[in-house]
Amino acid sequence: MSISKKEIESSVKDKELIEIRRKEIVNAAVDLFVRKGFHRTTIREIAQKFGMSVGTLYEYIRTKEDILILVCDYINSTVRMRVKPSVEITKDSAQSLINAIEIYYRIIDELQDYIIFLYQETKSLSHENRKYIFKSEEDMTAIFEDILKHGVEQKSFKIEEKNILLTAHNIMVQGQMWAFRRWALQKNYTLERYIETQSKSILEQITTH
Amino acid sequence: MSISKKEIESSVKDKELIEIRRKEIVNAAVDLFVRKGFHRTTIREIAQKFGMSVGTLYEYIRTKEDILILVCDYINSTVRMRVKPSVEITKDSAQSLINAIEIYYRIIDELQDYIIFLYQETKSLSHENRKYIFKSEEDMTAIFEDILKHGVEQKSFKIEEKNILLTAHNIMVQGQMWAFRRWALQKNYTLERYIETQSKSILEQITTH
DNA sequence: AGTAACGCTGAACGAGCGTTCAGTTAATTA
DNA sequence: TAATTAACTGAACGCTCGTTCAGCGTTACT
Numbered sequence: 001m002s003i004s005k006k007e008i009e010s011s012v013k014d015k016e017l018i019e020i021r022r023k024e025i026v027n028a029a030v031d032l033f034v035r036k037g038f039h040r041t042t043i044r045e046i047a048q049k050f051g052m053s054v055g056t057l058y059e060y061i062r063t064k065e066d067i068l069i070l071v072c073d074y075i076n077s078t079v080r081m082r083v084k085p086s087v088e089i090t091k092d093s094a095q096s097l098i099n100a101i102e103i104y105y106r107i108i109d110e111l112q113d114y115i116i117f118l119y120q121e122t123k124s125l126s127h128e129n130r131k132y133i134f135k136s137e138e139d140m141t142a143i144f145e146d147i148l149k150h151g152v153e154q155k156s157f158k159i160e161e162k163n164i165l166l167t168a169h170n171i172m173v174q175g176q177m178w179a180f181r182r183w184a185l186q187k188n189y190t191l192e193r194y195i196e197t198q199s200k201s202i203l204e205q206i207t208t209h
Numbered sequence: 210m211s212i213s214k215k216e217i218e219s220s221v222k223d224k225e226l227i228e229i230r231r232k233e234i235v236n237a238a239v240d241l242f243v244r245k246g247f248h249r250t251t252i253r254e255i256a257q258k259f260g261m262s263v264g265t266l267y268e269y270i271r272t273k274e275d276i277l278i279l280v281c282d283y284i285n286s287t288v289r290m291r292v293k294p295s296v297e298i299t300k301d302s303a304q305s306l307i308n309a310i311e312i313y314y315r316i317i318d319e320l321q322d323y324i325i326f327l328y329q330e331t332k333s334l335s336h337e338n339r340k341y342i343f344k345s346e347e348d349m350t351a352i353f354e355d356i357l358k359h360g361v362e363q364k365s366f367k368i369e370e371k372n373i374l375l376t377a378h379n380i381m382v383q384g385q386m387w388a389f390r391r392w393a394l395q396k397n398y399t400l401e402r403y404i405e406t407q408s409k410s411i412l413e414q415i416t417t418h
Numbered sequence: 419a420g421t422a423a424c425g426c427t428g429a430a431c432g433a434g435c436g437t438t439c440a441g442t443t444a445a446t447t448a
Numbered sequence: 449t450a451a452t453t454a455a456c457t458g459a460a461c462g463c464t465c466g467t468t469c470a471g472c473g474t475t476a477c478t
Contacts, residue, residue: 039248053427120329173386205414262457
């Protein structure tokens with residue numbers, strides 16, 4: 001699951017302690033990163049925020065980028081952990097899709113600051129770690145792909161085989177734009193209306209008439 | 210049009226020279242920013258790139274952020290200058306929309322690195338200047354809104370009044386995702402196929418059946 | 419009790435970088 | 449031709465910040 005956690009070395013031996021301290025680090029860093037951005041946040045601030053010395057902080061990470069990886073990983077797995085168990089593929093494909101969309105869009109609304117941060121700071125990661133974030137995004141997309149495929153098999157949806165992937169991406173992006181374009185959308189629509197309208201129009205375009 | 214240009218002070222008197230030098234600055238900076246990001250690009254690099262001393266560079270700007278503003282402004286107006294004159298609202302609303310989508314999406318494809326940069330570095334701007342970027346984005350959205358409104362009046366499109374804005378945003382975001390999500394999309398679709406599929410599905414959901 | 423290992427501390431290091439400014443060159447004016 | 453101004457130069461300043469390291473307290477083992 002979390003590739004990165006295994007890869008970040010630490011000079012501390014106690015595995016459990018590493019887990020605990022890293023959670024503290026992430027908790028402190030996530031807030032600061034989201035508020036001030038990665039580059040503008042200093043190691044000293046992070047350490048201070050949960051009352052640890054800079055030296056100790058460096059016992060649990062190697063570089064500042066490690067913290068960014070931990071934070072991105074945390075955001076990603078939070079989203080996935082909350083979407084995945086709630087989504088279910090039932091016989092009623094249309095309803096499955098509507099449910100999945102609602103769950104995903106609500107989480108985006110709740111974590112909008114985190115989502116925006118994730119997308120804007122991905123570029124600060126090394127190539128290796130950026131790939132990992134993309135992989136994670138593809139996993140999320142696969143959830144919607146599966147629902148769509150199932151619906152096509154059931155003949156509830158009518159989508160060309162090759163366009164299923166694209167439709168899944170559209171669904172995801174139309175959710176994420178609620179965060180990205182909040183300066184325009186959130187003053188014109190409520191979340192409820194947004195979810196309803198978007199899912200209706202997505203369904204419209206894939207349902208067999 | 211370019212609010213920012215007027216606001217950035219310079220100690221050089223010759224207005225024309227300011228124009229020339231700033232174009233050189235932007236040309237050098239845009240490449241470096243896109244390749245390395247704003248924070249990782251140094252003033253020295255920018256100055257060196259077009260053979261000017263650091264001191265002189267500072268005769269034409271006040272701070273590093275000024276360069277970012279100039280670059281963002283440049284990207285924005287490039288996109289707009291290329292879309293606006295090509296778009297026309299004809300009697301055939303559906304065709305107008307298809308044309309506009311194709312023009313916009315092709316420019317995104319061409320300037321994808323710039324588009325990604327613009328969205329990722331917007332956050333490095335001050336509140337004031339960020340607002341300006343959003344304003345610019347709203348102007349672009351308005352182009353699509355106008356086409357949609359016209360189509361609704363002509364009864365070619367069927368969209369609830371309140372949802373026209375949302376549809377316009379959807380169209381824009383579905384174009385931009387060609388850049389944002391290129392790691393997934395561009396290995397599965399050609400630009401031509403992408404444009405065709407997306408515009409077909411957009412049209413599908415707003416055309417009166 | 420002595421000693422080793424572990425986790426922790428924060429001052430100090432040093433590189434990087436935005437910004438300035440004393441001075442040079444070239445053009446314009448008196 | 450002398451004096452003034454405009455444009456330019458790049459070394460130097462000063463500050464920030466990631467990272468290190470010599471040393472301290474505490475626990476566990478012999």
